[in-house]
Amino acid sequence: MASIEMRNIVKKYGDGFPAVNDVSMDIADGEFMILVGPSGCGKSTLLRMIVGLEDITSGDMVIGGNRVNDKAPRERNLSMVFQNYALYPHLSVFENIAFPLRLAKAPEDEVKRKVTEASDVLELGEHLDRKPANLSGGQRQRVAMGRAIVRDADAFLFDEPLSNLDAKLRGQMRTEISRLQRRLGITTVYVTHDQTEAMTLGDRVCVLRKGVIQQVASPRELYEQPVNLFVAGFIGSPPMNFLPATVSGATLQTPFGPIELDATRAEQVAGRELVLVGIRPEYFEDASLVDGAKRDLGTTFTAKVDVTEWLGDSQYAYIPYEAPPEVDAQLKELSRELDSDQLRTQAIVSIDSTSRIREGREAEFWLDARKIHVFDPESGQNLT
Ligand code: ATP
DSSP, X not given: OOOEEXXXXXXXXXXXXXXXXXXXXXXXXXXXXXXXXXXXXXHHHHHHHHHTSSOOSEEEEEXXXXXXXXXXXXXXXXXXXXXXXXXXXXXXXXXXXXXXXXXXXXXXXXXXXXXXXXXXXXTOGGGTTSXXXXXXXXXXXXXXXXXXXXTTOSEEEEESXXXXXXXXXXXXXXXXXXXXXXXHTOEEEEEESOHHHHHXXXXXXXXXXXXXXEEEEOHHHHHHSOSBHHHHHHSSSSOOEEEEEEEETTEEEETTEEEEOOHHHHXXXXXXXXXXXXXXXXXXXXXXXXXXXXXXXXXXXXXXXXXXXXXXXXXXXXXXXXXXXXXXXXXXXXXXXXXXXXXXXXXXXEXXXXXXXXXXXXXXXXXOTTSOEEEOTTTOBBOO
């Protein structure tokens, strides 16, 4: 197994804007690292440079302590699992898994032993004689992983391996990949644009935007301490709300009324006029369900509810508001990138399923003022 170190990696296709722009990152031996970001952010390009399918324009790629920039893919001992699985249709499951061992001219008893071990782990034992066409999507995925396992590779690289599967199977495969990775303890780099996959699979997640690393952190840290608007908006579903607010002393004046800041946050926003307040949907509650002591720790406000969605264990309420022109352009750009137009037109609040709020009526909401984030609308940096 091996660690993967990237030092100031740049990739330019032709004379264009760099697809990967000065990326430096250390992936520890045995670590499960996720590369995530919207379409075109450079995650596949980065993965392809690790595996050797793409030249590196500048910077160093170091795998297991060795610089591999000039090494061919087959000299890197990495196993890549592609989106389309790249299985051989005319070969059985056994021979598909055995393929790398056949190439290496491994003796028959070793082939048998390794394929059996891998198919046991992947629960493919009873399908070894079948052809890929007679397997489900999930089973094909496992065959592709089996082929990666038998190679004793230094690392696994996955490029959106679950994107062809339906939602249920994707959930199952996610659990399987996670379990398998832990069992094998093999260094893994996994590309996805799906933030749920990113949050549930990895030890750490690297969020990319336009070829630049925004933040590398554990899923929990990304969720609780996003460094900027982009990460805050990308991670979490439904997304964080960004309410424009003017600062006056320790008070933020938002479209829903004033929010009083504690001393620490007041200091963090001192001297600013306009900010964006980041509030996750679950930081809200129906005020009538919040008891007195807790109420005092937050802010209450009244707003008209546009639409409600009942989810069983909770419900969402959509509260429209208008972003002022000063921040509209910034939020528009962010909405476009994150493919979420609601960022600038309505807040989503997640409240208890027992709440009696009604569509089209005013309701009193409570907001946990201790949890809010405050962002600089221009740089997007999280100030809190
Ligand atoms: P997606 O999720 O859509 O696959 P991605 O995050 O994996 O996107 P890349 O495929 O790495 O992004 O592409 C990053 C940028 O580089 C994009 O702007 C893309 O258009 C460009 N790009 C990728 N491959 C090439 C190529 N072979 N030639 C020219 N430009 C390319």
